[in-house]
Amino acid sequence: MKFRHSTVNVSEMDMTPMIDMTFQLISFFMFVINFNNDLTNEKIHLPVAELAKPVNKAPIEPLVLNVNRDGKLEVIGEQFDLRMPQDMARVNAYLKREAAIIRVKMQKLGKAAELGLEATVIIRGDERMQYGAVQDLIRACREAGFTKFSLRANIKPV
Amino acid sequence: MKIKRRSDDTKVELRMTPMIDVVFQLLVFFLFSFKIVPTEGEIGVNMPPPTVGAKPKSDEIELTEKVRIRLRAGDDGDLVAISVGENDIGDSLSGLTQLLRENIIGPAGSADDAEVEIDADRHLLYHFIVRATNAIQRAGIKKINFTDPFAPPTKKDKPTANDVIRRHFSGNDMRYP
Secondary structure (H helix, E strand, C coil): CCCCCCCCCCCCCCCHHHHHHHHHHHHHHHHHCCCHHHHCCCCCCCCECCCCEECCCCCCCCEEEEECCCCEEEECCEEEECCCHHHHHHHHHHHHHHHHHHHHHHHHHCCCCCHHHHCEEEEEECCCCEHHHHHHHHHHHHHHCCCEEEEEEECCCC | CCCCCCCCCCCCCCCCHHHHHHHHHHHHHHHHCCCCCCCEEEEEEECCCCCCCCCCCHHHHHHCCEEEEEEEECCCCCEEEEEECCEECCCCHHHHHHHHHHHCCCCCCCHHHCEEEEEECCCCEHHHHHHHHHHHHHCCCCEEEECCCCCCCCCCCCCCHHHHHHHHHHCCCCCCC
C-alpha cells in the first residue's frame, strides 16, 4: 500500500509558553537555593527547642562543628572521637588551625583580630549524643580562643 | 515621503533548541539541589576565655545570685532527677518551668535578670539539656549558663552538697573562671 503526501506539512510546536514556564521555574529555584547550609550535616538529628532563637543572619566567619550521635566530631574528611584522649589532641590542633585561618580572614575583612569578638562556633549536636562531648568540645574551643557559641536546635519537630 | 515596504518579507526565526536544552539543564540542576531545610534556632552561649590561675573577683560574684539546676542522668543517659538548689523536684521539665516561674526573682526584682546555671551529668543525652534550657526559658529566664566541669579549684572526686553551694557562691563557673 502506498501513502501519498500531496503537501509536505511541517508542523511546529509553539515553544513560547513552555519556555516562559521553564524560566519561571528556574528563577524560583535560583532564589530558593541556599549555599549557607553546605557545612551542615543532614545525618545529624538536632534536638527540638521551640524557644530557640531563629537564626536570622549568618554570623561572621562561623566555625561549624557537627557532632554525631556517637559523640564523634565530623569535619570535612575526618572524624574525631571526642571520648578518646588521643583524638582530643587532634581536635585541639584542628581548632587552633581553624582559629588561625579565621583570624587571617577577619584581618582581611578589617574586623578586630580577636576571635572572641566576632567568630562564632556553631555546635550542631545530635540529640542522642552525650552531653560530655559538648563540654569537651566547648572547652577545647575556649582553649583555642573562641568565646561565642551557638548551640543549634530545630524550632519545630521534623 | 513614502517608505517602500519590502516585498519579500523574510521571517527571522530564532533557533530555540540549544537554548531550551541549556534551560532544561539549569532547571534540572536547581531541582536536584533543592531541599527543604527545617528552620534552625540557636541557643547562644557566651564564654570569656579561660584565664589561667585567675582568682574569681569576689565582689562581682556576690551580686549575682545564680540558681543552680542539677540534672542527673540514669545509666542509659535519660534524665532521672532534677534539683533546683538543694531541692529535688522529680524528673518533670514542666514541673521545673512551673517552679521557676513561681519562685525565681532576680536581684532587681524581676525574672528578667535572674540567672540560672545548669549542671548536668556528662552522660546525659544532649536533647535533655536542650529541653531543660527550653523549659527554663519558658519560665522567662534569659541568662542561662552551663557549669564548667573542668574548673580548676575542685580537686575532690565527689563534691558534697555544701561544696556545691560554696562553689556556687565563690563563682567557680564558666563565666568567672
